[in-house]
Amino acid sequence: MDSTSDFLQRMDQYQTFLVMEKGLGEKTIAAYSADLMRFGLFLEKKKTDRVSHIDTGLILAYLIHLRNRGLSARSRARHLVSLRGFFKFLTNEKIVEKDPAQQVDLPKTGLQLPDVLTISDVEALLDAPDRNQPEGLRDAAMLELIYGAGLRVSELIRLAMTGINLEAGFVRVFGKGSKERVVPVGRMALNAIREYLDRSRPLLLKNRSSADLFVTRRGRAMTRQSFWNLVGRYARQAKLKKKISPHSLRHSFATHLLEGGADLRAVQMMLGHADISTTQIYTHVAQRQLVEAHKKYHPRG
Incomplete structure (x- = not known):
């Protein structure tokens, strides 16, 4: 040097x-x-x-x-x-304006890099709920939406009926610090939500009313822990070998977008990251996977 x-x-x-x-x-x-x-x-x-x-x-x-x-x-x-x-x-010493190391957290177990699922893993997980049952339709809609819009668990379970626009294809959520953002939702997730609203939600509510989009048989919003449990159950049902959490779907949403050529700033806005440096970790994950794919499949890799 x-x-x-x-x-x-x-x-x-x-x-x-x-x-x-x-x-x-x-x-x-x-x-x-x-x-x-x-x-x-x-x-x-x-x-x-x-x-x-x-x-x-x-x-x-x-x-x-x-x-x-x-x-x-x-x-x-x-x-x-x-x-x-x-x-x-x-x-x-005022040599730099902002401390870039302050935001980096390294727990005792080591750097927690995002758990990224393959597209086939995601498909297996989303296909796991039994859509012939009211709870299965609800669970499928929740899984489709958390992956389709890259939501945090807290954003998903707090989503109100007024927070989704099926015609325009977006959800309005409140993230960290109660910051509002609008996120586009894909066709598959929108279809799953429509099916849930038509065939499942009325059966779960049984003539009760609720402002929450996703409800339980008691007519209440699903808790964070309940959603964690159902993700784990469907992961086992889909025979996924990786340890899956709801956040795995958010991580996968970001990585799959970047691998497909999405702009980093656009992904930052969809994830609701205040600082683009938080979003940048997904570029490292995506690049590493591209390098591994090149080594594996290229004749001179």
């Missing part, structure tokens, strides 16, 4: 800070420096030099890179701690 690199200069400043202000020992500083140097080499491959150009998506890509190189969850967590300290220093 070029000795005049902006990244290296900021690293030198940070090391001085650790010695003079924090009073850390040689071994601790050497460990932090080794972690940062490894990140610096990654930046060099990405042709990124200035620390002001580093965003959350790039840090996520680096952690995925470390995982692909075989580093354990504990080692990746240590690297993230080193990066957090470095960027906290840069932010406090």
Whole structure:
């Protein structure tokens, strides 16, 4: 790496800070420096030099890179701690305006990358409910919608009758921070919802009224836990080997759109992400799958 690199200069400043202000020992500083140097080499491959150009998506890509190189969850967590300290220093010193490492969460079990289903897995899951039963029609409509619109579980179960426009083909949901967004809904999901409204919802309500779109036999909105349980049940019924959660369908929605050529900004708006860096992780997942497909199927891969 070029000795005049902006990244290296900021690293030198940070090391001085650790010695003079924090009073850390040689071994601790050497460990932090080794972690940062490894990140610096990654930046060099990405042709990124200035620390002001580093965003959350790039840090996520680096952690995925470390995982692909075989580093354990504990080692990746240590690297993230080193990066957090470095960027906290840069932010406090007004060298960068925004801390890109602050949004990255690495739990004890390791970096939780999105669980992405294949399209055939999704089809098997969506075909699992028995559409001859009222609950099966409801469950099918809910599964179609959470995948078809990339909703969060909380958004799905709180969806009101007034929140869906079947004619125009969209849902109006309230996401994190009660932010409203409008998301288009595909034909399959719209058909499943129409069928549920015609043949299932009246039987579940039994002359009761409800403002909620999806209801139980008690005439109430489905709970978050109940929906988690039914997703698990249908995943087992579909004989899916992956561990599936409702969020897996949201992740799959985003990844499948990007793999199909959708614009990142459009996906960001549909997911309701305030910051596009949160959406960028799906591009890394999609790119990794493309690389794997190329290696597997190309004659010179």
